[in-house]
Structure formats: structure tokens, C-alpha cells
Amino acid sequence: MxxxxxxxxxxxxxxxxxxxxxxxxxxxxxxxxxxxxxxxxxxxxxxxxxxxxxxxxxxxxxxxxxxxxxxxxPVADQLMWSASGKLLGRVPRGRLASDTLHSxxxxxxxxxxxxxxxxxxxxxxxxxxxxxxxxxxxxxxxxxxxxxxxxxxxxxxxxxxxxEYAGLYSVSGVSHLPDLARGSFHMVFGHRGAFLYIPAPDGTVWWSAQVAAPEPPDPAEVTSGLLEELYRTSRMPLEVLRAATRVDRPTPMHRxxxxxxxxxxxxxxxxxxxxxxxxxxxxxxxxxxxxxxxxxxxxxxxxxxxxxxxxxxxxxxxxxxxxxxxxxxxxKTPGTMQRRVNDLLMPFVFRHAYARSTSWLYR
The missing domain is CATH 3.50.50.60 (FAD/NAD(P)-binding domain)
Structure with missing residues (x-):
């Protein structure tokens, strides 16, 4: 053949x-x-x-x-944070808790x-x-x-x-923050979208800002300064962004x-x-x-x-x-009221429902 x-x-x-x-x-x-x-x-x-x-x-x-x-x-765990810095949940990253194979x-x-x-x-x-x-x-x-x-x-x-444009665009980059603990993936539910970051073994931090926007951005307008402004109310994303050594071009997300x-x-x-x-x-x-x-x-x-x-x-x-x-x-794009509800409900969801809702994928 x-x-x-x-x-x-x-x-x-x-x-x-x-x-x-x-x-x-x-x-x-x-x-x-x-x-x-x-x-x-x-x-x-x-x-x-x-x-x-x-x-x-x-x-x-x-x-x-x-x-x-x-x-x-390898990355063993995923930590979810609110914009205010509250830990909402800690779950296995891309696996069942019983699985010894890590993402x-x-x-x-x-x-x-x-x-x-x-x-x-x-x-x-x-x-x-x-x-x-x-x-x-x-x-x-x-x-x-x-x-x-x-x-x-x-x-x-x-x-x-x-x-079709999905109402989000992503900007990836690298920061230098050698003192962050390794081994976990972090997701912050910010006011303007999610912010993902993961400390790499070499002392850098790989990150991705997933920004909610009604229209795809002009790439020339998406600067590190703009990202810092968008995530100014989220402590860890702001710290990561201020330590950036490289910021890539934005990529519109589609469905x-x-x-x-x-x-x-x-x-x-x-x-x-x-x-x-x-x-x-x-x-x-x-x-x-x-x-x-x-x-x-x-x-x-x-x-x-x-x-x-x-x-x-x-x-x-x-x-x-x-x-x-x-x-x-x-x-990743809730309104103000929904975000407050999520901050209250997500700890319960991650403790009691997350494993059941994702087990079909990892079995």
C-alpha cells in the first residue's frame, strides 16, 4: 500500500x-x-x-x-488559582491520581x-x-x-x-524566575483571561496568557506592557510577566x-x-x-x-x-459575578467532581 x-x-x-x-x-x-x-x-x-x-x-x-x-x-500536578491568589484546587496533571505515568x-x-x-x-x-x-x-x-x-x-x-475566532488570543513567553518550585503546572483565572505558567528545570518559566477579546488583536499592539496592564490584579502572572525575557507574537484561538x-x-x-x-x-x-x-x-x-x-x-x-x-x-472568560461564584464553587468541584468528570479521557 x-x-x-x-x-x-x-x-x-x-x-x-x-x-x-x-x-x-x-x-x-x-x-x-x-x-x-x-x-x-x-x-x-x-x-x-x-x-x-x-x-x-x-x-x-x-x-x-x-x-x-x-x-x-514530567509534570505531576496542576494547581488552579483565583486572580486574588487563592488556591482553588490541586489535581493530577493530565492523568488519574492512581497513574504513575506523569504528563x-x-x-x-x-x-x-x-x-x-x-x-x-x-x-x-x-x-x-x-x-x-x-x-x-x-x-x-x-x-x-x-x-x-x-x-x-x-x-x-x-x-x-x-x-471561527473563539474570543481568546494566546501569547506565550519565557521568564527568568529560578526560585520557583518545579514539578507543577499553574493556571490562574484572571480578570481578563487565564494565565498558565510552568517552571522549567533550567530555572526559566514557560507561560501563556490567554486573553479574552471580542476581536483578534493587532500583533503590534500586544506588548509586554499591555499584558502587565491586563493582569495587573493577578499577583503571580504579573510577577512572571515582569520577569519576561521573551514575549512571542499573539495567536488568535479558533473553534x-x-x-x-x-x-x-x-x-x-x-x-x-x-x-x-x-x-x-x-x-x-x-x-x-x-x-x-x-x-x-x-x-x-x-x-x-x-x-x-x-x-x-x-x-x-x-x-x-x-x-x-x-x-x-x-x-477562562467569566464575568465578574460568575468569577465570584466560581471562586466559591471551584474548590468543591476540584475536590469532589474533577476526577470523575475527566476519568473517561485518561482511562
């Missing part, structure tokens, strides 16, 4: 590994950028992500868990770099420097892993919904309505092309997709049957994750 993968990010590289190792297919990955380095093709250096245990177990299925773990660092945080570019190296090691071939659409791709199977602005999505269905069409007889959407979810699960869900797709191809008599089986398996879980992500996004 010959397979063309469109897009060399997390979803594309993971699917190349899975299809090579599970089915032995001849896999070619088409990457639009000229190189396959983390800087040129994986986004801004410094932006980070966390892989929850569902994504890590997918990597274990692909045979590259250890390599990815070595590229990042891994790493630079997005490093994850892509490791997965691409593993794909090449598995026997996949990379072709760079030209954008490819499904009709141009050769092979028995075309895997469209071309992200939230997927051209393959509209090629499959011209009436497919388009991404996508559920797609009626995921595949035809040859082409299938995976990762953000099919279901951008956010909530710290984008990469993990893409890895799950790759494992599930390879399993369906290996178990089915032909490609159309495999794509139908893959879609039946993945649609319900992706839809549930999308709903969860929407609730997560809404919790």
Missing part, C-alpha cells in the same frame, strides 16, 4: 510512524515548508505543550515514548522534531517545499493532517464549516463546528484538520488519531472500509473532547 500524508506536524508525523510500523505501507509525508526543522515548520520556538497520559500511551504504541519524554520534563511538557518544535526523526527511522520519506492537496497526492490512502486551516477539508466538502464529512474513499482528515480541541489535548488527540487510523487500516479489507471504521471509532470521543474544550474555554 502507498500512503501520502499531507502535513508534517504532530498528526502527520505520528500517522507516518503508525502506518509504517503497523501496516508496512510505503509512506511519503508532504511538508509545505522547505525544511523539517522545528523553527521553520513547527511554529515559534518557545511555544510549549503538555502531553497527557492518553497521548503518552499513544506514543508508547508508536515506540517513541522514551524519546519524547527525554525531550521534555510531559516540552516545546512544540521539539515534539515535531522527535516524531519526524522517528518517522524517518521507521522508513517514511519526507518531501518538503510544496503544498499538496488531496487530488495531487499519489497513493491508495491520503492522510490529511494539514491543521486547522486545512485545504483538504474543503476539498472533501466545499460546504465544510470554517474556523470549528463539527464536520459532517471526515473522509471519502481515499482521503481522511486527522488531528486539527478534523477536530481542533485545545484544552491541552490537541497533540494527544492527534496521536490517538494516528494509532486508531493505523489499527483500522491493518484490520480492514480495503481503504474505504478502514476509513469508515476509523471514523466510527473516533467521532464520539472527538465530539466529547470538543464539548469539554468549549467548557474549558468558557471557564
Amino acid at each position: 502507498r500512503v501520502s500524508v499531507i502535513g508534517g506536524g504532530v498528526a502527520g508525523a505520528a500517522s507516518a510512524i503508525a502506518l509504517r510500523r503497523r501496516t508496512g505501507a510505503e509512506v511519503t509525508v508532504h511538508e509545505a515548508y522547505e525544511t523539517v526543522s522545528d523553527q521553520d515548520a513547527a511554529g515559534q520556538v518557545g511555544s510549549f505543550l503538555s502531553l497527557a497520559v492518553n497521548g503518552l500511551r499513544g506514543l508508547d504504541e508508536l515506540g517513541c515514548l522514551a524519546a519524547v519524554q527525554a525531550a521534555g520534563f 510531559t511538557t516540552l516545546l512544540r518544535g521539539r515534539l515535531v522534531e522527535v516524531l519526524r526523526a522517528e518517522a524517518v527511522r521507521a522508513g517514511a520519506r519526507f518531501v518538503t517545499g510544496r503544498r499538496v492537496v488531496p487530488s495531487e497526492a499519489e497513493g491508495d490512502l491520503v492522510v490529511a493532517a494539514d491543521g486547522i486551516w486545512s485545504a483538504a477539508r474543503t476539498a472533501l466538502d466545499p460546504a465544510a464549516p470554517a474556523p 470549528l463546528a463539527e464536520l459532517p464529512v471526515w473522509h471519502d474513499d481515499r482521503t481522511v482528515l486527522i488531528g486539527d484538520a478534523a477536530h481542533p480541541v485545545g484544552a491541552g489535548q490537541g497533540a494527544s488527540m492527534a496521536i490517538e488519531d494516528a494509532v486508531a487510523l493505523a489499527g483500522a487500516v491493518a484490520a480492514s479489507p480495503d481503504v474505504p472500509s478502514a476509513l469508515a471504521a476509523y471514523t466510527r471509532l473516533r467521532r464520539p470521543r472527538a465530539a466529547r473532547m470538543t464539548r469539554s474544550a468549549a467548557s474549558n474555554r468558557d471557564s
Whole structure:
């Protein structure tokens, strides 16, 4: 079997590994950028992500868990804070409390770099420097892993919904605060949006400001001074921002309505092309997709049957994750009254309901 993968990010590289190792297919990955380095093709250096245990177990299925773990660092817990500095809850980060496997945080570019190296090691071939659409791709199977602005999505269905701005934009950066305790991920529910930060082993702090705004910002106007003003009432975010050594460009966050069409007889959407979810699960869900797709191809008599089986398996879980992500996004932009209610209720929720509400994802 010959397979063309469109897009060399997390979803594309993971699917190349899975299809090579599970089915032995001849896999070619088409990457639009000229190189396959983390800087040129994986986004801004410094932006980070966390892989929850569902994504890590997918990597274990692909045979590259250890390599990815070595590229990042483990994070055991997540602490939630109010804007005033009140601790609202402490929960396991991306896992069940009983799970000895801890989530891994790493630079997005490093994850892509490791997965691409593993794909090449598995026997996949990379072709760079030209954008490819499904009709141009050769092979028995075309895997469209071309992200939230997927051209393959509209090629499959011209009436497919388009991404919409979600009312938040994200700004990532790095600060120098060597005295902060390591090992935990922090989320602060600020007055203008959530602020995430995590102390890294090298004494830096990786952070992301998720700012509520009715319209996407002008990148030139989003400065460290503006962020300090937006988070002036939140003690820890303000301290982190004042210690910033780098502030990246803002990235508008988008949502996508559920797609009626995921595949035809040859082409299938995976990762953000099919279901951008956010909530710290984008990469993990893409890895799950790759494992599930390879399993369906290996178990089915032909490609159309495999794509139908893959879609039946993945649609319900992706839809549930999308709903969860929407609730997560809404919790970051409450009004003043709702924020006060949340400060009262969240400690109870995190103590008594959080594990039950997330166990479906990590089992």
C-alpha cells in the first residue's frame, strides 16, 4: 500500500510512524515548508505543550515514548488559582491520581522534531517545499493532517464549516524566575483571561496568557506592557510577566463546528484538520488519531472500509473532547459575578467532581 500524508506536524508525523510500523505501507509525508526543522515548520520556538497520559500511551504504541519524554520534563500536578491568589484546587496533571505515568511538557518544535526523526527511522520519506492537496497526492490512502486551516477539508466538502475566532488570543513567553518550585503546572483565572505558567528545570518559566477579546488583536499592539496592564490584579502572572525575557507574537484561538464529512474513499482528515480541541489535548488527540487510523487500516479489507471504521471509532470521543474544550474555554472568560461564584464553587468541584468528570479521557 502507498500512503501520502499531507502535513508534517504532530498528526502527520505520528500517522507516518503508525502506518509504517503497523501496516508496512510505503509512506511519503508532504511538508509545505522547505525544511523539517522545528523553527521553520513547527511554529515559534518557545511555544510549549503538555502531553497527557492518553497521548503518552499513544506514543508508547508508536515506540517513541522514551524519546519524547527525554525531550521534555514530567509534570505531576496542576494547581488552579483565583486572580486574588487563592488556591482553588490541586489535581493530577493530565492523568488519574492512581497513574504513575506523569504528563510531559516540552516545546512544540521539539515534539515535531522527535516524531519526524522517528518517522524517518521507521522508513517514511519526507518531501518538503510544496503544498499538496488531496487530488495531487499519489497513493491508495491520503492522510490529511494539514491543521486547522486545512485545504483538504474543503476539498472533501466545499460546504465544510470554517474556523471561527473563539474570543481568546494566546501569547506565550519565557521568564527568568529560578526560585520557583518545579514539578507543577499553574493556571490562574484572571480578570481578563487565564494565565498558565510552568517552571522549567533550567530555572526559566514557560507561560501563556490567554486573553479574552471580542476581536483578534493587532500583533503590534500586544506588548509586554499591555499584558502587565491586563493582569495587573493577578499577583503571580504579573510577577512572571515582569520577569519576561521573551514575549512571542499573539495567536488568535479558533473553534470549528463539527464536520459532517471526515473522509471519502481515499482521503481522511486527522488531528486539527478534523477536530481542533485545545484544552491541552490537541497533540494527544492527534496521536490517538494516528494509532486508531493505523489499527483500522491493518484490520480492514480495503481503504474505504478502514476509513469508515476509523471514523466510527473516533467521532464520539472527538465530539466529547470538543464539548469539554468549549467548557474549558468558557471557564477562562467569566464575568465578574460568575468569577465570584466560581471562586466559591471551584474548590468543591476540584475536590469532589474533577476526577470523575475527566476519568473517561485518561482511562
